[in-house]
Amino acid sequence: xxxxxxxxxxxxxxxxxxxxxxxxxxxxxxxxxxxxxxxxxxxxxxxxxxxxxxxxxxxxxxxxxxxxxxxxxxxxxxxxxxxxxxxxxxxxxxxxxxxxxxxxxxxxxxxxxxxxxxxxxxxxxxxxxxxxxxxxxxxxxxxxxxxxxxxxxxxxxxxxxxxxxxxxxxxxxxxxxxxxxxxxxxxxxxxxxxxxxxxxxxxxxxxxxxxxxxxxxxxxxxxxxxxxxxxxxxxxxxxxxxxxxxxxxxxxxxxxxxxxxxxxxxxxxx
Amino acid sequence: xxxxxxxxxxxxxxxxxxxxxxxxxxxxxxxxxxxxxxxxxxxxxxxxxxxxxxxxxxxxxxxxxxxxxxxxxxxxxx
Numbered sequence: 579x580x581x582x583x584x585x586x587x588x589x590x591x592x593x594x595x596x597x598x599x600x601x602x603x604x605x606x607x608x609x610x611x612x613x614x615x616x617x618x619x620x621x622x623x624x625x626x627x628x629x630x631x632x633x634x635x636x637x638x639x640x641x642x643x644x645x646x647x648x649x650x651x652x653x654x655x656x657x658x659x660x661x662x663x664x665x666x667x668x669x670x671x672x673x674x675x676x677x678x679x680x681x682x683x684x685x686x687x688x689x690x691x692x693x694x695x696x697x698x699x700x701x702x703x704x705x706x707x708x709x710x711x712x713x714x715x716x717x718x719x720x721x722x723x724x725x726x727x728x729x730x731x732x733x734x735x736x737x738x739x740x741x742x743x744x745x746x747x748x749x750x751x752x753x754x755x756x757x758x759x760x761x762x763x764x765x766x767x768x769x770x771x772x773x774x775x776x777x778x779x780x781x782x783x784x785x786x787x788x789x790x791x792x793x794x795x796x797x798x799x800x801x802x803x804x805x806x807x808x809x810x811x812x813x814x815x816x817x818x819x820x821x822x823x824x825x826x827x828x829x830x831x832x833x834x835x836x837x838x839x840x841x842x843x844x845x846x847x848x
Numbered sequence: 849x850x851x852x853x854x855x856x857x858x859x860x861x862x863x864x865x866x867x868x869x870x871x872x873x874x875x876x877x878x879x880x881x882x883x884x885x886x887x888x889x890x891x892x893x894x895x896x897x898x899x900x901x902x903x904x905x906x907x908x909x910x911x912x913x914x915x916x917x918x919x920x921x922x923x924x925x926x
Contacts, residue, residue, distance in 0.1 A: 724862050724869075731870045767857030774863045778870060 580611075580688045583695050583822075584713035586737065587720070588729030590700030593757040594719045596793060598697040599627040600804040600812070601717075604819025606660035607804070610692040613652065616666035617709045618699040619674065625665050628655065629800020639667035642679040648686055657805065662691070675708040684712045693822070702736050710737050715751035717784060721758045722770040730754070731779055753784035755818060760789045764833045772833060785818035787811050788832045890918065899923035 585601070587594045595618070602614035615638060616624035625631040633653050636646035641664070648664075655661035664687075667674070687694045698709035710716060716737050720730045734752060741750040756772050763769035776783055790811035796803035803812040804819070810832075820827045887903045894900045904919040 724866055727866055728869055728873065732873060735874065764859070767859045770859050770862050770866075774859070778863065778866050 580691045580694050581715065582684055582688060582713045583693065584698050584710045584716045584737075585695060586698045586706065586710060586716055586718055586733050587700055587726070588702065588718075588731070588733035589726045592719050592721045592726050593787075593793070594700065595623045595627055595697055596797065596803070597717070597719050597755060597757065597787075597815070598695055599624060599802045600815035601819050601822065602663075602693075602695050603628075603655070603658060603661055603802050604804050604815050605693050605695075605822060606655070606658040607816075608819060608823040608825075609660065610823055611660050611662075611690070612693040612695065613662040613664060613687055613691045614695045614697065615664040615687070617675075617696050617705060619666050619705055620668065620671040621699065622666045622668045624697050625663065626800060627797050627802060628663055629657075630655070630663055630665075631800070634665040637665045637667040638683065639670050639674055642676070642683055648683070648690075657801070673704055675705060677708065677711060680708045681712050702733055706733070707736065707740050710740060710750075711742050713741065713750065714743065715753070716741075718752065718754045718779075718781065719757055720754055720775060720779070722756060722764070722772075722775060727770070727775060727778060734779065734781065752781050754779060754781045755785050755787060756783070757787045758789045759786055759832060761833050761835055783829065784821060785814060786829070786832050787814040787818075890920070894920055899925065 585594055585598045598614055602612050605612040614624060614628070616622060617638075618624070619639065625634055630653050636651035638651065640646045641648055641651045651664055653663045653665070655663065684694060696709045696713065699705040718730050718734060720726045737750060737752065738744055743750045754776065756775055759772070760769055764771055772783065772786055788810045790803065790809055792806055792809040793803050793811050796806060796809070803809045804815045806812045814830070814832070817827045817830065883905055887905055890903050891900050894903075899922060901921040901923040904921070906917045906919075908915045908917060
């Protein structure tokens, strides 16, 4: 029986879909069977990031409405055979989702995959609620920036009240990935430190991802940045995927690592 | 040099502002989804005995202590 993880954010544009694609591929690289599901009905972005947009025939709404089987709708990644993808519908909007249908779909996916990763829509409306309802765990993506953090807190609040696990008296596991960290700005006191973000949100850290221009280059090509061994963001996603697969990987202190400022300071003292 | 250190760093400002904003966001959530339904039921029960004009329910949080105050306004003319 697989584990269901919802990737959520609150605010849009923080790198949620990029994180979903890279974590899915990273988990697959660890030898686990993984399916990434685009729950952002009406938007359809994950297929582009994964480079699978031309292979989408059936979407998840059609599966839920029994117009297509899961087997027909699942797309296997060319990059890694362990990674599968289920596309969002572009023609419908997120209000088409029904709780019982979502539950059934997720139950089926859990049978066949070790990891079921749900890319939730931004915001906190109905589509978001359905994504978190049947998740065992949630990964919150934030940027070190005030509006992203505030909205993440609201999303976490809704997670705590709508999750099926919480309703059953259990706890839904919650983790945060802090994305787009610029070490130099943190060192200058111009960007929130990870520890401050964790304190404000009262949540456990899953990983830190540095700002990396390679992310856009990767999505241009439909090749998730984790495939680029030289990319610092790709390396960060590899570490996070390893943690999700149960490996003990120390948190890398990317905030005080080598930056222009440090080099300059070193220059002054030497 | 000293001016640089005197100026409050923007990350610190961000932390202070966020802490306050999020605290008030969380407190603003002083209601339950079943509040309206509960209100209707209380009105129905009290009405069996005496006229009711309105029922007001407020959630109060004081540290770790939470309470629901139920205020029943009677209708003298009923």
